[in-house]
Amino acid sequence: MSFMKEFREFAVKGNVVDLAVGVIIGAAFGKIVDSIVNDLIMPIVGLIFGKLDFSNLFVALGTVPEGTPHTLEAIRKAGVPVFAYGNFITVAVNFIILAFIIFLMVKQINRLKREAPAEAAAPEATPEDVILLREIRDSLKR
Template sequence: MSMVQEFKQFAMRGNVVDLAVGVIIGAAFGKIVSSLVGDIVMPVLGLIIGGIDFSEMAITLKAAEGDTPAVLLGYGKFIQVTFDFVIVAFAVFMVIKAINAAKRKEEAAAVPPPPPPGPSNEEKLLTEIRDLLRK
């Protein structure tokens, strides 16, 4: 089998295609969440705190000199990315929770209830004794 055919077989496997679709959708979802956090959540949070723009929050490690830009520690952007992560993680958690609930319902509907247990040995013995006493 040639390398091209082997790669084609690998790439067309269901798991690889599903993974590729998941990555593409995840990237698009990440952009939506970044916009939600950066354009909606953070401005409102900044307004509540007192008009602070988190994306501009930074500590200057070295001031700008001539054409050399300043060296900044941008912790505000880190806070914004952390909010992005928390929202994405929560959304993924909710999706997985819904999928697991659907699977549990499906499994519960697919599995027939076990048959009722038969009489125990003691009950069988008592039944035999009763039948012998009737004779």
Template sequence: MGFLSEFKKFAVKGNVIDLAVGVVIGAAFGGVTKSLVDDVIMPPLGLLISRVDFSQLKLVLKEAVVENGTVVEQAVSINYGNFIQAVVNFMIIAFAIFLLVRTINRMREQEAAKPAPPVNKQEVLLAEIRDILKNDDSVNTPAPKQV
């Protein structure tokens, strides 16, 4: 098999396409979730904790050097507010994915719990006879030859 045909076979497999679709949808879902966190959840949360903007929280290790209104050397800081924001984003995304998977699992359980369609008694009897004949050695072995 040539290299190109092998690559084509790999690229059109269902798993690769499913993965690509998942990545695209995941990226879009990440944008929606980021907007939910940044625009809906964080403003009231910041208001509750004295108008603190998490992204601005930081521990300055070394102040910036400014000469004549120009920053000569950037400040060195630990931006723990960005970390808090990322943790909040992660928790919301994880919770949303949990709810989605939980819903899908419940739908699958409901589908599996549906009763099987009624079976025709005649079909059951015929299946039992077939199984008995299949397992009966006296039927499958030829009769001994008479001399």
């Protein structure tokens, strides 16, 4: 089998297409969660902890040039290495929220899958030979 033919068979399998759709939707969903964390949750958490801005929590690992504003972006532009633990906190909260939402989605999908066969299951029709045997039995009893 040629390499291209084998690749084509692999690429058009249903699971590969489903995976591609999942990755694309996951990337878009990740952006939504990122916005929720950065624009909604972290400002509230920062307000609770005394107007703390997590994005600017860092430790400069080198000498900061004089006159450079004390913000993460400005110090990085100055070429000073930084230990940006505030950014890590934001990303960690983002991950926890995303993992929790995915957990809830998978749990709901599994619950729906378990319920679907119970609703769809129709009573099986009794075979004709069993019906005839029951009729014979009932007529012999009389």
